[in-house]
Amino acid sequence: MRQKDRNVHTIGIIFRKTPFKETSLILEVFTQELGKISVIAKGIKREKSKDLGLTEILNELELVLHKTNEWYILKSATLIKSHLFEVDFKKNILMQAAVEIYRQLIIPEEDSKKLYDLLIKYFNYLKQVNINGIAIFWRFLLRVFVILGIELNVTKCVNCKKQKTDFMGYYPQKNGFICKNCYRPVLKNSIIKISDEVTSIFSNIYQIGNILNKIEISKSTINQINRIFLIHLSEHFHKRFHLRSLEMY
Numbered sequence: 001m002r003q004k005d006r007n008v009h010t011i012g013i014i015f016r017k018t019p020f021k022e023t024s025l026i027l028e029v030f031t032q033e034l035g036k037i038s039v040i041a042k043g044i045k046r047e048k049s050k051d052l053g054l055t056e057i058l059n060e061l062e063l064v065l066h067k068t069n070e071w072y073i074l075k076s077a078t079l080i081k082s083h084l085f086e087v088d089f090k091k092n093i094l095m096q097a098a099v100e101i102y103r104q105l106i107i108p109e110e111d112s113k114k115l116y117d118l119l120i121k122y123f124n125y126l127k128q129v130n131i132n133g134i135a136i137f138w139r140f141l142l143r144v145f146v147i148l149g150i151e152l153n154v155t156k157c158v159n160c161k162k163q164k165t166d167f168m169g170y171y172p173q174k175n176g177f178i179c180k181n182c183y184r185p186v187l188k189n190s191i192i193k194i195s196d197e198v199t200s201i202f203s204n205i206y207q208i209g210n211i212l213n214k215i216e217i218s219k220s221t222i223n224q225i226n227r228i229f230l231i232h233l234s235e236h237f238h239k240r241f242h243l244r245s246l247e248m249y
Helices: 089-104 109-126 135-146 196-203 205-210 221-235 244-248
Strands: 003-006 007-020 022-031 035-041 059-067 071-083 153-157 167-171 176-179
Touching: 007 035, 007 071, 007 089, 022 109, 022 176, 089 135, 089 244, 109 135, 135 205, 135 221, 153 176, 153 196, 153 244, 196 205, 196 221
Parallel strands: 035 071
Antiparallel strands: 003 007, 007 022, 007 059, 022 035, 059 071, 167 176
C-alpha cells in the first residue's frame, strides 16, 4: 500500500456492492493491508462511465482511493483479475462461500495479507478442480482457522491427545474430536457423532487434493462437516455463523 497525502494505493477484491443514491455504489472491498473497507464509487452507474464493469463481485482490482474521515472514495481502478470469469455454477458457489465466511469475520489488520493471499490461492486452486470441490473449501477453512489462532485439530483426540483416525464424534466444548477409545456414554449429549465417511475425510483433508477423483462425498457428509465448521466458528467468536451460499451446492 502506498499513501500520498490522503490518497491510498492498494489491491483488493470486491465482496459486495450496494446502490448508493442514483448513480453511485458502495463497495465492500477486502484489501491486502487495510482488511475490509467500504468504498464509495461516485457516479459509476452513469451511462458514460467506463468503470461500471470493474465493480463485478470478486473482481480483483488495483485501487487508488481518497481517504476522508468516514469513507474511502474511489478515484481509479484497474482490473487485475475477474475471479468468476468462466467459472461453473458449483465453483461459483464455493468461491461465494469463502467470501461469506470472510464477511462474517472481524479480521485483524495484521492478518489481512495472509488471509488475502490464502483466498487468492484458494480461488486459483479451485478452478483446477473437476470434482469434490467442497473438500477444497474445507481445507481452506482449516487454514483460515490456523491464521486466526483457532486451529481445529483433525489428527489428534482432544482427550487422549494421541494421533487418531478413528474418531467417534466432534466435541464442541473442547474444540476437537474424540476417539472411539475415549468415548463414554456419559458424553452422549455433549458430542456430535460423525460417520466413518466424515472421519475419513478429516483424516485425509490435508492431502485431499491428491485423492479427489477417488472419493465420493455424500450429501449427509457435506451437511455434517459444514455443521462442525460453523459450530467451531460460533464457539470461538460467540456469535452464530451461517453458510447460506452452500444451500444450493
